[in-house]
Amino acid sequence: xxxxxxxxxxxxxxxxxxxxxxxxxxxxxxxxxxxxxxxxxxxxxxxxxxxxxxxxxxxxxxxxxxxxxxxxxxxxxxxxxxxxxxxxxxxxxxxxxxxxxxxxxxxxxxxxxxxxxxxxxxxxxxxxxxxxxxxxxxxxxxxxxxxxxxxxxxxxxxxxxxxxxxxxxxxxxxxxxxxxxxxxxxxxxxxxxxxxxxxxxxxxxxxxxxxxxxxxxxxxxxxxxxxxxxxx
Numbered sequence: 760x761x762x763x764x765x766x767x768x769x770x771x772x773x774x775x776x777x778x779x780x781x782x783x784x785x786x787x788x789x790x791x792x793x794x795x796x797x798x799x800x801x802x803x804x805x806x807x808x809x810x811x812x813x814x815x816x817x818x819x820x821x822x823x824x825x826x827x828x829x830x831x832x833x834x835x836x837x838x839x840x841x842x843x844x845x846x847x848x849x850x851x852x853x854x855x856x857x858x859x860x861x862x863x864x865x866x867x868x869x870x871x872x873x874x875x876x877x878x879x880x881x882x883x884x885x886x887x888x889x890x891x892x893x894x895x896x897x898x899x900x901x902x903x904x905x906x907x908x909x910x911x912x913x914x915x916x917x918x919x920x921x922x923x924x925x926x927x928x929x930x931x932x933x934x935x936x937x938x939x940x941x942x943x944x945x946x947x948x949x950x951x952x953x954x955x956x957x958x959x960x961x962x963x964x965x966x967x968x969x970x971x972x973x974x975x976x977x978x979x980x981x982x983x984x985x986x987x988x989x990x991x
Contacts, residue, residue: 762812762813762814762847763812763813763843763844763847763848764810764811764812764813764844765787765810765811765812765813765816765841765844765845765848766787766788766789766805766806766807766808766809766810766811766836766841767785767786767787767788767808767809767810767811767816768786768787768788768799768801768802768807768808768835768836769786769808769947770783770784770785770786770816770819771783771784771940771949772784772819772822772823772826772828773823773826773827773828774832774938774949775936775938776935776936776937776938776949776950776951777832777834777866777868777905777949777950777951778830778832778864778866778889778905779829779830779864779923779924779927780828780829780830781827781828781829781830782823782828782829782830782831782832782866783819783820783823783828783830783831783832784832784834784949785816785819785831785832785833785834786799786802786834786835786836787802787808787833787834787835787836787837787838787840787841787845788802788804788805788807788808788809788835788836789802789803789804789805789806789807789808789835789836789837789840789841790802790803790805790835790836790837790840790870791805791837791840792837792870792871792894794870794894794895794896794897795897796895796897797895798948798952799835799836802835802836803836805840808836813844813847813848813851814851816848817848817851817852817855820852820855821855824855824856824859824863828863829861829862829863829864830863830864830865830866831852831863831864831865831866832866832867832868833845833849833865833866833867833868833887834867834868835868837869837870837871838867838868838869839867839869839871839876839880839883839884842877842879842880842882842883843879843883845867845883846879846882846883846886849865849883849886849887850886852865853865853886862919862923864888864889864917864919864920864923864924865886865887865888865889866887866888866889866890866891867884867887867889867890867891868890868891869884869890869891869892870892870893870894870895871892871893872892872893873890873892873914884916885916887916887920888915888916888917888919888920888923888924889913889914889915889916889917889920889924890913890914890916891905891906891911891912891913891914892911892912892914893908893910893911893912894908894910894911895907895908895911896908896909896910900953900954902931902932902935902953903929903930903931904927904930904931904932904935905927905951906951907951913927913928915928935950935951935952935953936950937949937950937952938950
């Protein structure tokens with residue numbers, strides 16, 4: 760198969776706040792949906808991020824397995840806006856999985872409903888074990904695990920997905936898992952924080968005398984593009 764490329768916002772290991780177990784997280788770049796209130800507007804621009812071939816991402820996945828990964832989480836951005844490249848990546852990931860003992864699930868977050876997908880997007884989506892589907896709706900908060908709004912659905916597409924995620928389809932934990940990381944691009948968040956957490960974090964940083972510049976969860980001023988320092 761001809762090597763394809765993907766626009767990638769970032770990748771991170773270990774991820775423990777977006778799916779069960781220890782995971783490699785890959786955030787793809789570009790989103791045509793532009794949900795109001797999205798906390799990751801730095802992932803919207805399809806020309807942003809960096810270009811990566813699937814082989815490079817598969818090498819990351821292999822290293823993650825060797826370091827104890829039990830699953831792969833794909834978010835964004837809108838992953839299915841790059842359905843062809845993502846499909847090749849997931850096929851290659853599944854091939855690598857067969858080389859190792861154990862079970863490794865694939866979780867994909869998409870803002871599309873399954874019924875909206877074209878044939879190519881459906882083929883790619885079916886390579887996941889579990890999908891989280893639906894636009895983010897800021898006015899419909901939820902306490903369901905790994906969902907940002909009440910309309911979003913978690914769909915198991917494989918026996919592994921049904922078995923591994925059975926306990927969390929309707930889970931409403933008292934506290935949701937969130938990871939915070941700092942790198943050369945700033946502070947960023949891994950997870951699906953509940954309403955109010957990000958403004959509270961903003962206030963707490965200011966209280967401690969830390970300057971808070973642009974953030975991807977605030978609505979930018981007219982004519983002003985927000986810079987990326989936060990991802991979901």
